[in-house]
Amino acid sequence: MTAGLVILAVVVFLLVLFLISALKVIREYERAIVFRLGRLYPEPKGPGLFFLIPIVDRMVKVDLRTITLNIPPQEVITKDNVPVRVNAVAYFRIVSPKDAIVQVENFMVATSQIAQTTLRSVLGQHVLDELLSEREKINAILQEIIDEATGPWGIKVSIVEVKDVEIPAGMQRAMARQAEAERERRAKIINAEGEFQASERLKDAALVIEEHPIALQLRYLQTLLEIGGSNSSTIIFPAPIDLIKPFLDKNGSGS
Numbered sequence: 431m432t433a434g435l436v437i438l439a440v441v442v443f444l445l446v447l448f449l450i451s452a453l454k455v456i457r458e459y460e461r462a463i464v465f466r467l468g469r470l471y472p473e474p475k476g477p478g479l480f481f482l483i484p485i486v487d488r489m490v491k492v493d494l495r496t497i498t499l500n501i502p503p504q505e506v507i508t509k510d511n512v513p514v515r516v517n518a519v520a521y522f523r524i525v526s527p528k529d530a531i532v533q534v535e536n537f538m539v540a541t542s543q544i545a546q547t548t549l550r551s552v553l554g555q556h557v558l559d560e561l562l563s564e565r566e567k568i569n570a571i572l573q574e575i576i577d578e579a580t581g582p583w584g585i586k587v588s589i590v591e592v593k594d595v596e597i598p599a600g601m602q603r604a605m606a607r608q609a610e611a612e613r614e615r616r617a618k619i620i621n622a623e624g625e626f627q628a629s630e631r632l633k634d635a636a637l638v639i640e641e642h643p644i645a646l647q648l649r650y651l652q653t654l655l656e657i658g659g660s661n662s663s664t665i666i667f668p669a670p671i672d673l674i675k676p677f678l679d680k681n682g683s684g685s
Contacts, residue, residue, distance in 0.1 A: 448484060451484045452481045452482050452483065452484055453479065453481060454475070454479070454480055454481070454482055454489065455478070455479050456475060456476030456477045456478065456480070456491070457476075457477060458477045459477075459493060459494050459495050460476055460477060460491055460492065460493055460494065461474040461475065461476050461477075461491075461492050461494060461527045462474060462475035462476050462480070462489045462490070462491055462492075463475075463489070463490045463491075463492060463527055463528060463531045463532075464482065464487055464488070464489055465487070465488045465489075465490075466483070466486055466487050467486055470528065470532060471487075474492070474527045474528065475489070490531050492524055492527040492530055492531065493524070494523060494524055494527070495523065496521055496522070496523045496588070497521070497522055497523060497538075498519065498520075498521055499519065499520040499521070499522065499538075499541060499542060499545065500517070500519055501517060501518040501519060501520060501542070501545045501546055501549055502517060502546070503515050503516065503517040503594075503596075504516055504517070504546055504549050504550050504553075505550075506549075506550050506553045506554055507554055508553065508554065508556060508557055508558050508561065509554065509555055509556055509557045510557040510558055512557075512558045512597070512598075513598060514553075514558065514561065514595055514596060514597055514598075515594075515595075515596040516549065516553055516561075516592060516594070516595050516596070517592075517593050517594055518545070518549055518572070518590060518591060518592045518593055519590075519591050519593055520541070520545050520573075520576065520587060520589065520590045520591075521587070521588050521589040521590075522541060522577075522580070522585050522586060522587040522588060523585070523586055523588070524537070524584055524585055524586075525584055525585070525586045526584025527584065528584065529582065529583055529584030530583055530584040530585060533582055533583050533584065534583045537580075537583050537584075537585060540580070540583065541576075541580055541583075541585060541587075544576060544579045544580060545572075545576050545590070548572060548575050548576050548579070549572065549592075552568065552571055552572055552575065553568070553592075556568065558597070561592075561595050562595065565592055568592060569589075569590055569591055569592060572590040572592070573587055573588070573589060573590040576590060
């Protein structure tokens with residue numbers, strides 16, 4: 431009697447352990463890829479509660495959330511033979527859990543490697559100015575190539591962003607001198623255009639004064655008024671002969 435109870439207790443205990451080991455729970459953002467005696471189960475399990483046959487079934491969890499992949503810095507020689515050091519970041523997620531497990535040994539490592547090689551290959555086909563000014567275009571090219579390469583693994587690459595482009599110190603100084611020379615060139619052009627426009631206006635003013643001599647006298651009186659409003663104690667100004675000529679003629683005739 432006692433032996434029978436012990437055996438029954440052991441059987442019940444083993445049955446409970448069996449049920450506990452067979453009971454699995456998968457979160458909403460996870461899927462379980464099940465292999466039954468080595469063969470792939472047709473459909474992923476989850477989310478929620480499901481059962482596995484101990485020893486017979488083996489489960490591999492797959493996270494369906496977007497994964498952030500930091501691409502380590504890569505040494506790149508640009509198309510115009512400038513050595514740069516570039517790093518990037520990629521965002522991807524698994525859209526086919528079965529392919530991510532069956533088609534590639536380690537999808538994280540594989541995606542990282544293909545991203546690094548693609549980064550070096552694509553950036554090597556562009557000149558330095560394009561790397562600095564056409565970042566969005568290069569990001570789109572990287573995203574398209576990496577997404578196409580990882581598609582058979584059940585991976586969808588949504589975004590690839592080039593983060594930093596490190597340029598050698600000597601090249602930075604050369605670029606700074608080039609930028610300074612460009613600013614000086616633009617300043618000289620603007621100054622020359624200003625002088626040209628001013629000369630055009632002076633020419634127009636000269637033509638007006640030539641046709642209307644009284645305009646010169648009005649301008650002279652305006653200049654005197656402006657000088658009179660200053661704080662200087664001594665003012666020296668020229669007297670045009672045209673203004674005092676009538677007085678000279680009157681004195682000459684009176685004598």
